[in-house]
Amino acid sequence: MDQLRYRRIVLKLSGEALGGPGGFGIDPDVVGQIAAHIRAAVALKVEIAIVVGGGNFWRGAVGSAKGMDRSTADYMGMLATCINALALQDALEKIGIPTRVQTAIEMREIAEPYIRRRAIRHLEKERVVIFASGTGNPFFSTDTTAALRAAEIEAEVILMAKKGVDGVYDSDPRINSDAVKFDTLDYIDVLNHNLGVMDSTATSLCMDNGIPIIVFDFNEPNSIVRIVRGESIGTYIGGKKHG
Numbered sequence: 001m002d003q004l005r006y007r008r009i010v011l012k013l014s015g016e017a018l019g020g021p022g023g024f025g026i027d028p029d030v031v032g033q034i035a036a037h038i039r040a041a042v043a044l045k046v047e048i049a050i051v052v053g054g055g056n057f058w059r060g061a062v063g064s065a066k067g068m069d070r071s072t073a074d075y076m077g078m079l080a081t082c083i084n085a086l087a088l089q090d091a092l093e094k095i096g097i098p099t100r101v102q103t104a105i106e107m108r109e110i111a112e113p114y115i116r117r118r119a120i121r122h123l124e125k126e127r128v129v130i131f132a133s134g135t136g137n138p139f140f141s142t143d144t145t146a147a148l149r150a151a152e153i154e155a156e157v158i159l160m161a162k163k164g165v166d167g168v169y170d171s172d173p174r175i176n177s178d179a180v181k182f183d184t185l186d187y188i189d190v191l192n193h194n195l196g197v198m199d200s201t202a203t204s205l206c207m208d209n210g211i212p213i214i215v216f217d218f219n220e221p222n223s224i225v226r227i228v229r230g231e232s233i234g235t236y237i238g239g240k241k242h243g
Contacts, residue, residue: 003229003230004044004045004046004228004229004230005227005228005229005230006046006156006157006227006228007045007046007047007156007228008046008047008049008123008153008154008155008156009041009046009047009048009049009155009156009157009158009159009224009228010049010050010051010146010149010150010153010155010157010158010159011038011048011049011050011051011158011159011161011224012050012051012053012142012143012146012158012159012160012161012198013034013050013051013052013053013084013088013161013218014052014053014055014056014161014162014163015052015053015054015055015056015057015080015081015084016053016055016056016163017030017034017161017163017218018030018031018034018052018056018084018087018088019056023055023056024056024057025056025057026056026083026084026087028087028091031087031088031091032091032094032095034088034091034218035088035091035092035094035095035097036095037218037222037223037224038050038092038097038128038224039092039095039096039097040222040224040225041224041225041228042097042126042128044225044228044229045126046224046228047123047124047126048123048128048129049119049123049128049129049130049131049149049150049153049155050085050088050128050129050130050131051130051131051142051145051146051149052081052084052085052088052130052131052132052142053081053084053142054077054078054079054080054081054083054084054142055077055080056080056084057080057083057084058073058076058077058079058080059077060073060074060075060076060077060138061073063076063077070138070139071138071139073138074134074138074139074140075105075138077134078104078105078132078133078134078136079133081132081133081134081142082101082103082107082110082111082132082133084132085101085103085111085130085131085132086101086110086111088130089101089130092128097128098125098126098127098128099127099128099129099130100112100119100122100127100128100129100130101129101130101132102114102115102118102119102129102130102131102132103131103132103133103136104131104132104133104134104135104136104137104145105133105136111132114131114133114136116152116153119131119149119152119153120153120154123153131145131149135148140201141198141199141201141202143198143199143201143202144198144199144201144202144205146158146160146198146202147198147201147202147203147205147206147209147211148205150206150209150211151205151209151211155211156211156212157211157212157213157214157227158206158211158212158213158214159213159214159216159224159227160197160198160213160214160215160216161216161218161223162215162216162217162218163217163218163219164217164219165215165217166181166216166217166220166233166234167181167182167183167215167216167217167234167235168181168182168185168190168195168197168215168235168237169181169182170182170193170195181235182235183232183235183236184235184236184237184238185235185236185237186237186238186239187203187204187206187207187237187238187239188207190203190237191203191204191207197213197215197235197237198213206237207239210238210239211238212236212237212238213236213237213238214227214233214234214235214236214237215234215235215237216233216234216235217234220233
C-alpha cells in the first residue's frame, strides 16, 4: 500500500471495450481479460469503482440524430450500460472478486440502487463497485457519470481505458502516422482544442474538483497496476502532475 500513488480509482470503460473485433455485443473472452486486469489491481488493495458505457449495444445520440426523442434514446442507452455491468460483474466474481452493481435507475431485482455511502463502504470492504445507468438523467454521458461518481466517492484519479490507443494525440494516430502524442495536458487544453478525451461537461467537472484523468491503452500488459504504482504511461490530464 505504501508504494501506491493511487488507492481509490474510477475506471472508465467504453461499451465497445467489452465487444469483439467489431465492438458490438459482449465477447466473454474479452470481458474475462478485462476482469483479469482488474484483479491484478485489486490484489494490491486498490479500491476500484467502474463506470461502463453502453455503446456496444446502443448510443442515445445516434438514435436522437435519426429522429428519436432524445430522452427516450438516452434511457435506452442507460439500459445498455446495465447489461454490460452485469456481464462484467459475472466475469469478476468468477475469478473471486467480490463485486456490487449500483444503478442510477432502480432495478432492485438485479442490482442495488446507487447510494453514495454504501458505495464507499463497499470499496472499503475491498469490493469492486460498478456504476450503471449513467447519472440516471438523459443528456448526460457516461464520461460525465465517471467524473460525477469520482467526485462523490472522493476518488484520486479517473483512468480512461482505450483499445489500441496509448494516450491523447493531436490527431487520430490510426489515420495519421505523424500524429503527436501528449504526455501531459491541462484540463483547459482539452477544452480549448476539443481533443475528444471526454465531453466538455465531464472535463469541466474534473477541472472544478481537481480530479486528474489518465488516458491509457487497456491492452498494455499490467497497465492499471503500473499506473496505480506511479508509472507514467498514457497521457496525464490535470492541473499539475504529482511527483
